[in-house]
Amino acid sequence: MTRHTLLALVMVCVLGVSGAVPGVHSASRDAAPTLTRTIVLDGLDEPWDLAFTPDGALLVTEKCRGLSVRRADGTWHHLFGPTGAAVVAPDFFCQGQSGAHGIAVDPDFARTRLVYLYMPSTLASPPTNRVVRLVVDPGYTTVSARTDIVPDIPFKHVANAVGGAGAHSGGRIRFGPEGFLYIPTGDNHQPTLPQDLSRLGGKVLRVDRDGQPAPGNQTPAGGDPRIYTSGHRNVQGLTFRPGTGQPFVAEHGPNHTDEVTPLIAGGNGGWDPQQRPQLRCPDDYCGYAGDATTMPMTDTTRFPDAMRPSWTNEGKSEGIGPCTFLTGAPWGAWEGRLAVGFLAGQRVEVLDLDAAGMTTSHTPMDLPRQRIRALVPDPHGDLYIAVDAGAIWRVAPQAP
Numbered sequence: 001m002t003r004h005t006l007l008a009l010v011m012v013c014v015l016g017v018s019g020a021v022p023g024v025h026s027a028s029r030d031a032a033p034t035l036t037r038t039i040v041l042d043g044l045d046e047p048w049d050l051a052f053t054p055d056g057a058l059l060v061t062e063k064c065r066g067l068s069v070r071r072a073d074g075t076w077h078h079l080f081g082p083t084g085a086a087v088v089a090p091d092f093f094c095q096g097q098s099g100a101h102g103i104a105v106d107p108d109f110a111r112t113r114l115v116y117l118y119m120p121s122t123l124a125s126p127p128t129n130r131v132v133r134l135v136v137d138p139g140y141t142t143v144s145a146r147t148d149i150v151p152d153i154p155f156k157h158v159a160n161a162v163g164g165a166g167a168h169s170g171g172r173i174r175f176g177p178e179g180f181l182y183i184p185t186g187d188n189h190q191p192t193l194p195q196d197l198s199r200l201g202g203k204v205l206r207v208d209r210d211g212q213p214a215p216g217n218q219t220p221a222g223g224d225p226r227i228y229t230s231g232h233r234n235v236q237g238l239t240f241r242p243g244t245g246q247p248f249v250a251e252h253g254p255n256h257t258d259e260v261t262p263l264i265a266g267g268n269g270g271w272d273p274q275q276r277p278q279l280r281c282p283d284d285y286c287g288y289a290g291d292a293t294t295m296p297m298t299d300t301t302r303f304p305d306a307m308r309p310s311w312t313n314e315g316k317s318e319g320i321g322p323c324t325f326l327t328g329a330p331w332g333a334w335e336g337r338l339a340v341g342f343l344a345g346q347r348v349e350v351l352d353l354d355a356a357g358m359t360t361s362h363t364p365m366d367l368p369r370q371r372i373r374a375l376v377p378d379p380h381g382d383l384y385i386a387v388d389a390g391a392i393w394r395v396a397p398q399a400p
């Protein structure tokens with residue numbers, strides 16, 4: 001499929017990061033790397049996530065097309081999803097914001113050939129989001145041995161007064177450095193879901209490769225033991241800090257306040273869009289009814305021990321999306337910093353964190369304005385960026 005194999009060199013732009021960005025700390029400005037951007041793939045249909053395998057393949061999800069692969073030889077192949085894929089999943093569908101979302105490669109992939117896909121499914125009624133485990137053959141021609149390891153993640157199957165079906169599914173699945181799979185979910189515009197420890201929406205789950213609860217989740221008593229953290233709205237980014245391994249999430253705000261939050265096992269993110277008598281809450285969902293004070297993303301009045309965000313854009317809602325730490329010496333002073341992407345905000349910010357994970361400064365990457373959907377480092381530390389317009393970029397740094 002030649003439209004998908006526009007390998008490299010379609011467009012190469014050398015972008016010197018401006019030294020005149022207002023408000024940027026001088027230390028980060030002076031040390032900013034030079035970025036070279038290459039369009040690696042184009043003509044995709046709403047790419048959502050991507051993952052590299054150890055043998056040189058690039059797995060890509062598209063919201064309504066499911067899972068595809070760019071093999072090491074550059075050829076493109078549609079592996080799994082609707083009609084047209086090598087393996088058709090009749091239960092797969094896309095609706096509203098939802099469809100094929102996160103893709104993760106097993107930490108022992110060279111031996112197991114296992115990959116994990118987050119998607120909605122009609123196998124349950126009403127439909128659910130689920131994590132599907134698949135075996136990929138050595139030639140990347142097909143998948144087999146489908147096992148639905150977490151089949152019971154809530155899906156918003158009907159519209160309500162605050163939005164359409166398919167809203168707020170989370171879905172950016174990643175393996176942590178300790179070998180367990182983290183699964184962020186969303187609140188489905190359902191007021192009680194984020195604080196309901198018997199259901200999996202508005203949470204970050206942590207499981208083994210069979211979907212069983214991982215040891216050490218510290219789920220509050222009586223909760224579903226797969227729950228690692230609760231009280232989330234719609235986590236769209238998930239990554240792990242080099243050195244400490246601590247998970248960080250990026251989470252969509254409502255009409256205000258996107259958040260980046262370091263997670264603690266058993267923690268509560270403090271999102272609780274129910275029972276706000278002072279607000280007018282359509283269909284009892286208060287999520288859009290207030291502001292940063294009356295409907296906070298982290299309600300420290302109701303939850304004094306709530307996990308504190310590392311960074312917010314309080315007062316604004318910019319559709320924060322993916323996040324990843326920058327690794328490798330070519331990033332220069334940006335090595336070890338956290339890159340976060342924005343959809344409505346159409347940019348990537350580089351956050352400098354202190355030892356506790358709190359943001360001390362932030363710097364925008366000098367890139368074309370696009371809705372940023374995925375940020376994934378390749379095995380060399382170059383940053384791959386998927387944009388909603390249908391492209392995947394590679395951004396290679398060069399330290400000054």
Ligand SMILES: [Ca+2]
Nearest residue numbers: 269270297298
């Ligand atoms: Ca929060």
